[in-house]
Amino acid sequence: MTATDREPLTPEERLLADRLARDGAGASPSAALDAAILGAARAAASGRSSVHVAAAPRRDVSRARRWPLAAGIAASLALAVGIAWQLRPAPGDEPRPGAEAPA
Numbered sequence: 001m002t003a004t005d006r007e008p009l010t011p012e013e014r015l016l017a018d019r020l021a022r023d024g025a026g027a028s029p030s031a032a033l034d035a036a037i038l039g040a041a042r043a044a045a046s047g048r049s050s051v052h053v054a055a056a057p058r059r060d061v062s063r064a065r066r067w068p069l070a071a072g073i074a075a076s077l078a079l080a081v082g083i084a085w086q087l088r089p090a091p092g093d094e095p096r097p098g099a100e101a102p103a
Contacts, residue, residue, distance in 0.1 A: 009017065
């Protein structure tokens with residue numbers, strides 16, 4: 001949609017836009033919050049952080065790496081068993097000794 005394709009606002013839409021602009025004017029964050037966010041961003045960018053982030057335990061990382069392997073092995077085993085089950089000879093499919101194909 002280009003700028004020339006836009007239709008003008010209806011009176012109801014214009015009223016709603018005006019109300020939203022009026023109500024949203026005081027919804028901006030306070031100057032103190034802005035200063036705190038900027039300070040944290042500057043500290044993070046400079047390499048010194050006032051916020052300590054705990055590292056995840058190594059045990060959880062190794063568990064997170066193992067479960068896809070275990071799930072893949074289980075899925076492969078289930079697939080192999082399913083294929084073997086479908087390919088097994090059904091009862092009564094054994095060839096009869098007297099029923100040979102004519103030459």
